[in-house]
Amino acid sequence: MKNTYFLTTAIDYSNAPPHLGHAYEKITADVIARHQRLRGKDVFFLMGLDEHGTKNEKAAKEKGVSPEVHCDEIAEKYIETWAKLNISYDSFIRTTEEKHKEAVKKIFIRLQEQGDIYKKSYQGLYCFGCEAFYLEKDLDEKGLCPDHKRAPELVSEENYFFKITKYKQKIKEHIINNPGFIQPESRKNEVLNLLEDFEDISVSRETVKWGIKVPGDDKQVIYVWLDALNNYITALGFESNDDSNFKKFWPARVQIVGKDILRFHAIIWPAILFALGIDLPECIYSHGFITIGGTKISKTIGNVIKPEDLINKYQTDGLRYFIIREMNYGNDGDFAAEFNEDKSFSKCEILENRVNADLANNLGNSLNRIVSSILAKNCEGIVPERFLEAEKDFPDFIEKTKDKVGESMDKFALQDSVISVWDLVNKLNKYIDSEAPWNLAKRAAEDSSVTPYFHGVLYTCLETLRIIAILASPYIPEITQKLWEQLGINESLQAQNWDNIKWGILKSGTETKKGDLIYPRIDSKLADKSKKRSS
Ligand code: ME8
Numbered sequence: 325m326k327n328t329y330f331l332t333t334a335i336d337y338s339n340a341p342p343h344l345g346h347a348y349e350k351i352t353a354d355v356i357a358r359h360q361r362l363r364g365k366d367v368f369f370l371m372g373l374d375e376h377g378t379k380n381e382k383a384a385k386e387k388g389v390s391p392e393v394h395c396d397e398i399a400e401k402y403i404e405t406w407a408k409l410n411i412s413y414d415s416f417i418r419t420t421e422e423k424h425k426e427a428v429k430k431i432f433i434r435l436q437e438q439g440d441i442y443k444k445s446y447q448g449l450y451c452f453g454c455e456a457f458y459l460e461k462d463l464d465e466k467g468l469c470p471d472h473k474r475a476p477e478l479v480s481e482e483n484y485f486f487k488i489t490k491y492k493q494k495i496k497e498h499i500i501n502n503p504g505f506i507q508p509e510s511r512k513n514e515v516l517n518l519l520e521d522f523e524d525i526s527v528s529r530e531t532v533k534w535g536i537k538v539p540g541d542d543k544q545v546i547y548v549w550l551d552a553l554n555n556y557i558t559a560l561g562f563e564s565n566d567d568s569n570f571k572k573f574w575p576a577r578v579q580i581v582g583k584d585i586l587r588f589h590a591i592i593w594p595a596i597l598f599a600l601g602i603d604l605p606e607c608i609y610s611h612g613f614i615t616i617g618g619t620k621i622s623k624t625i626g627n628v629i630k631p632e633d634l635i636n637k638y639q640t641d642g643l644r645y646f647i648i649r650e651m652n653y654g655n656d657g658d659f660a661a662e663f664n665e666d667k668s669f670s671k672c673e674i675l676e677n678r679v680n681a682d683l684a685n686n687l688g689n690s691l692n693r694i695v696s697s698i699l700a701k702n703c704e705g706i707v708p709e710r711f712l713e714a715e716k717d718f719p720d721f722i723e724k725t726k727d728k729v730g731e732s733m734d735k736f737a738l739q740d741s742v743i744s745v746w747d748l749v750n751k752l753n754k755y756i757d758s759e760a761p762w763n764l765a766k767r768a769a770e771d772s773s774v775t776p777y778f779h780g781v782l783y784t785c786l787e788t789l790r791i792i793a794i795l796a797s798p799y800i801p802e803i804t805q806k807l808w809e810q811l812g813i814n815e816s817l818q819a820q821n822w823d824n825i826k827w828g829i830l831k832s833g834t835e836t837k838k839g840d841l842i843y844p845r846i847d848s849k850l851a852d853k854s855k856k857r858s859s
Contacts, residue, residue: 333371334374338380340398354410431600440486446483448480448526449478453471488595499516515591527549528545532545556605575606582611616658620656641801683800683843684844706836710784714777725745765778790813
């Protein structure tokens with residue numbers, strides 16, 4: 325089996341800056357990418373921006389700038405936000421790049437030459453929000469687009485069409501024969517039902533100006549989805565002078581998309597790949613939405629929360645942890661936010677409770693009590709010797725945790741995986757309470773025969789913290805880095821891999837470093853009170 329791991333996210337429309345929904349998708353993908361790197365995989369993590377089409381054209385017009393200027397401004401914003409969120413992508417594609425545009429044209433010509441793209445007149449109901457035609461039966465009871473709650477417009481054009489119908493049977497068989505292809509499994513039937521009525525789709529637009537021109541027909545531009553979907557292979561150099569990454573990394577292990585765009589990825593994308601004679605990705609994973617009061621956060625609806633507002637208040641890792649811990653990846657999850665009178669973000673109490681309990685208390689306090697307090701006071705900060713009796717069932721529990729985390733991540737059960745890591749954090753916390761090393765220190769001062777056990781308890785705590793730092797690093801990279809620094813281990817946290825999750829690696833004699841709290845408690849109530857007092 326290949327040791328490569330290619331994963332992608334959807335490329336976001338650059339009609340507006342990123343919101344919490346986009347951040348959600350990118351954070352989850354980043355956790356998977358970081359986890360797989362830890363497992364020793366040669367990871368290639370691709371993200372990017374979908375810069376063509378009506379939505380982007382319109383946004384530029386509203387701003388009074390050219391689409392090029394608009395896209396550059398938005399791209400800067402996205403890249404800035406992803407950096408703040410510590411998203412470790414390996415490549416960031418923009419569909420306005422020459423390399424991409426040239427490759428898409430070649431793909432179009434190939435499909436045309438083999439008879440998979442043909443020209444015909446067409447009239448249909450078009451939703452500009454989805455950039456897709458709808459059949460009447462797929463609209464809601466009021467005749468509106470189910471996602472955007474807007475009436476689609478009647479559009480008639482002479483367009484180029486892609487012969488999806490030719491590949492329908494093959495796609496159906498692929499979905500049925502490969503149970504892991506569409507995940508979560510619960511969405512499989514939805515795709516199979518949609519596939520039944522799927523017709524050839526138009527893959528060019530006469531009314532749109534901002535896009536890749538149809539080769540040999542300047543009046544039309546290539547349909548934004550045919551343009552955008554191909555990013556997953558053009559970014560690897562497909563149909564370019566250097567396709568070494570394509571040869572090395574394709575097919576993708578997982579392509580992460582929201583449930584609203586599953587049909588594009590589970591039907592149109594496989595049809596393109598079949599037509600090109602390319603393997604299909606191993607898995608299309610479709611996640612749920614972040615909602616506010618049950619409504620999807622969306623640029624079109626306008627109920628957005630900026631990731632920056634959350635980062636400023638809760639730090640990057642507070643947001644990352646909460647998102648993975650509280651949302652069930654395949655389902656929708658409500659972000660119970662409170663807003664100020666001017667509609668700006670005020671706070672999210674469930675987030676505060678969660679990060680205070682798990683990050684500030686259970687993880688942060690454990691580290692603080694052991695390294696900055698007891699170890700500094702009693703052992704000059706030096707990691708003491710192991711003592712078997714003090715280790716209880718920790719070595720065994722850690723092996724089990726490692727297996728559980730790996731299994732959950734392989735199933736994209738991100739929430740389960742982080743819960744398993746925190747079972748270990750909570751176990752450590754309880755161990756510290758029950759062993760009460762501060763009492764052991766006093767007893768050891770009076771009776772030296774207690775010392776080996778006391779030291780063994782400290783070693784057990786420190787070794788568990790070392791393993792927690794590695795296991796938790798994909799979710800909370802900044803906090804675990806601070807934890808790692810306090811442990812004083814020479815090799816970097818980034819250099820650790822799955823084999824380092826083994827009991828007994830921490831060397832006695834290592835010099836730990838007292839440090840600040842790795843995640844200070846959030847106290848909005850106090851902040852609210854002091855605000856009121858000062859006003
Ligand atoms: O669909 N919760 O771009 P996009 C969770 N350009 N995920 C959300 C979300 C929410 N509230 N809102 C959006 C596009 N997303 C196309 C993709 S791929 C070849 C082209 C997710 O900016 C959404 O489901 O509308 C999608 O996966 C991604 O953000 C980009 O959405």
